[in-house]
Amino acid sequence: MSKGGRLATSLVLFLVAVGLVVWGVAGLLTPGTPGGEMNFTHAQAPGQPVNLTVQTVGAIGFGSHPTWVSYLTKDPASGHWIQDNTWVLPAHTVIDMTVYQYDSGSPLRNQEWGQVQGTIGGSATINGANYSVYNSNSGNGVGHTFSVPELGLSVPLIGVSANAQVCGAGPCHTSSPHNVIKFSFKTPGPGNYHWQCFVPCGLGYLFGNGGPMSTENYMGGFLDVVHAS
Numbered sequence: 001m002s003k004g005g006r007l008a009t010s011l012v013l014f015l016v017a018v019g020l021v022v023w024g025v026a027g028l029l030t031p032g033t034p035g036g037e038m039n040f041t042h043a044q045a046p047g048q049p050v051n052l053t054v055q056t057v058g059a060i061g062f063g064s065h066p067t068w069v070s071y072l073t074k075d076p077a078s079g080h081w082i083q084d085n086t087w088v089l090p091a092h093t094v095i096d097m098t099v100y101q102y103d104s105g106s107p108l109r110n111q112e113w114g115q116v117q118g119t120i121g122g123s124a125t126i127n128g129a130n131y132s133v134y135n136s137n138s139g140n141g142v143g144h145t146f147s148v149p150e151l152g153l154s155v156p157l158i159g160v161s162a163n164a165q166v167c168g169a170g171p172c173h174t175s176s177p178h179n180v181i182k183f184s185f186k187t188p189g190p191g192n193y194h195w196q197c198f199v200p201c202g203l204g205y206l207f208g209n210g211g212p213m214s215t216e217n218y219m220g221g222f223l224d225v226v227h228a229s
């Protein structure tokens, strides 16, 4: 090989090495989940309530942390369950939220989170029955909450029996034990509002608050509220 050829080969190999390093570092910095936002602004006619459907699972089953608890969102366009829990929502619009809760529960450390707060009518329904407070020391306890602190909104998501065949990996299907929890709330003006779960469900982390509790797209995300078009 000529000197020029060797030089060109070395240069190509060097650039490939640099590329691999950049790719590796970028991979470390990027969460292993789609970091996009799910858009709900065109899922219905302007001014009409938005249907937002999510599920909570005891183990996501895929990605970089398959054993972590997580929310999944039903894509209004494709109907697929996606771990993309930041939603673009129209402002001043009623959101009809449905949660398929597939995880087991436990007694709450703070009974405050057993209360339905900030929904339209101040209540929610579980499998069709109205409730405004849930005693987590009874029944199957609470698995997670859906809470938007800036909106004073919080709903306890009641667990399924831990003795049942709890769904082992998301996305879960309605053939697994689940509770269907429904409630409605109204979006405020445009802005970014964070939502999260307040049950320390990060099993294996300090006080249950690490891991999925402190990683976006597992037990938290954002309401990206925009001017209705």
Ligand SMILES: [Cu+2]
Pocket (backbone or CB within 6 Å): 069, 143, 144, 145, 197, 198, 199, 200, 201, 219
């Ligand atoms: Cu949780």
